[in-house]
Amino acid sequence: MIVRVKTVYLLPILTGLFIGTSYIPFPPWAILFGLTPLIIATIRETERLRTLPPPPLPSQTSFRKTAGRAFLFGWLAQFLLNAIGFHWISITAVEFGHFPMWAGILVLIGFCAIAHLYYAFAPALTVVLTLWLERRHGRHQTVTPGLQIGIFLASFAAIEAVWPAIFPWHLGYTWLWAGFPGAQAADLVGFEGLNLLTLVANGLFAMGWLRWTPNSQKLSDRLRPTLPWLVGGLAVFLAVNLVGLGREKPWQNTDGLLKLLIVQGNVGNYEKLIAEKQKDFSIPIVENYIKLSAEGFNQHPDASFALWPETAYPDYLDQAFSNEKNWIALRGFTSARNKMILTGAYSYDTEKKKTYNGFFAMSGTGTLLTEPYRKSILIPFGEKFPFSDIIPYTKWLFPGLGSFGEGPGPSVMNLGEFRLGPQICLESLYPKFSAAMAVKGAEVFSNVTNDSWFGRTFEPYQHMTMTLARAVENRRPLLRSTNTGITTVMLASGEQLQNSPIDKEWYGAYTVPYVKNPPTVLYSKIAGYSVWLALCVLMGFLIQAMRQLKRQT
DSSP states (O other), rough: OOOOOOHHHHHHHHHHHHHHTTSSSSSOOTTTTTTTHHHHHHHHHHHHHHHHHTSSSOOOOHHHHHHHHHHHHHHHHHHHHHHHHTTTTHHHHHHTOOOOHHHHHHHHHHHHHTTTTHHHHHHHHHHHHHHHHHHHHHOOOOOEEEEEEHHHHHHHHHHHHHOSSSSSSOTHHHHHHHGGGGGHHHHHHHHHHHHHHHHHHHHHHHHHHOOOOOOOSSSHHHHHHHHHHHHHHHHHHHHHHHHTTTGGGGGGOSSSEEEEEEEEOOHHHHHHHHHHGGOOOOOOOHHHHHHHHHHHHOOOOOOOOOEEOSEEEEESSGGGGGSSHHHHHHHHHHHHHHHHHHHHEEEEEEETTTEEEEEEEEEEESBOOOEEOOSSSBTTTTTBTTTTTTTTHHHOOOOSSOOOOOOSSOOOOOOOEEEEEEEEEEGGOOOOHHHHHTTTTOOOEEEEEGGGGGGGSSSHHHHHHHHHHHHHHHHHEEEESSSOOOEEEETTOBBBBOOOOOOOOSEEEEEEEESSSSOOOHHHHHTHHHHHHHHHHHHHHHHHHHHHHHOOO
16 A cells, blocks of 8 residues: 555554543543554555565665664654653753753754664554565565564563653553552562553554454445454453452552651752852751751651651761761751751762762761762763763863762661662662562562742652552552652652642651562562563564565565
């Protein structure tokens, strides 16, 4: 079938619209079929090349053009979904990277162009592999559409799993956002597994599209070939939800209990920037957090500690700085109240002469309980300029950009009453990071972050959902403290507790049951498996395609 160029480009545009408007914070209305138009466009592109006259006309140039057009299909889809879901990148570039607005818009355009290129590589690779196999076995042999769909989805999943995305775009997270029971199965397969199953449903819907026979006069005749595939796609969705039903109940039986405050200071970006440059301006910020915590402890005296967000204490909190005014104020508050404070703060290594984005625990006696945790996954440009260790002049050329040191990776802090696995900001988005903390014995996770750099956009909802996903995957309660919202807690059972308002000073009291010495669930042991599974499945489809083509000769 020869498809007109103008018509075929509508299909990837539909995929961009479907996926972009089905992702957090939208209802996931099209996650089961959002990729289907792009899959169909890819298959039709291989059909278009097959209809060209025999050699020498279908030259290597035609082959490259076909692969290039398939790449362009996927590129259009990912550009559009990025523009919908990641519009906040321009705001972040201005607020966090200190770029002018025009540069922020250029950053957004550049981000949309490359952020999720596996949407483009998967169609191109499908076309290349399909046509390469067919040319090896003769012009009249063709790979079936079903195998092409399998190659597409396996390629998509494999590349997606290794693509260096700052913010993952896995469709599995939409299961948690929507509250589907299937999200409870994440302790078995993770949200990367739920993403794979969502891709399978998309493939079945694509087969249903291809089986549609528009030339039949009766509607029943048109539906009969396609209906089994549509039912199959829905069956995958229903089966996963059935598996998830009741999986949370064992985790409602707990033997530990935490009572805490989480404090949200709502400190503006300008205030934070000035406090980082001039120490005296950090004093009112620390005083405000102390004031909010005091109010909270007055109302909830049974809370044993307070959790403050990322760099809520905008100063160094290492023992070497214990004579500083902020240090003395915090020590005085914790000692007077006999309450522990967990907070994000800066940490300094006097030997390496490096500053770190850190997380500290100060006891009710005004002493540091453990060594600080130091953030290990840094945000490009905001916290570390790419290749700054190799290019010595980047700090001089870009003085407004961050230059933090990298910490040791997933760690566990023994806080006496419980063992805490700390995360800072975007570290919560990487499943293997949290899984490593669970394997090391963490009983509770914490995530401290500052989402004020993203404005009132989709990002706070996306970041919150992806962070809370780690609680279900590893069956550990997760305490989330943010500067401007959304502050919340998710229990190991997947129950989400109170949400804070956005852009308001706030504190909330939480009672968090947890399991002491919890078992390590399956997903914590296999996190990151999806790339290997996808590659194995891809090889299986390629082998099956070779066998099929041999039978046709």
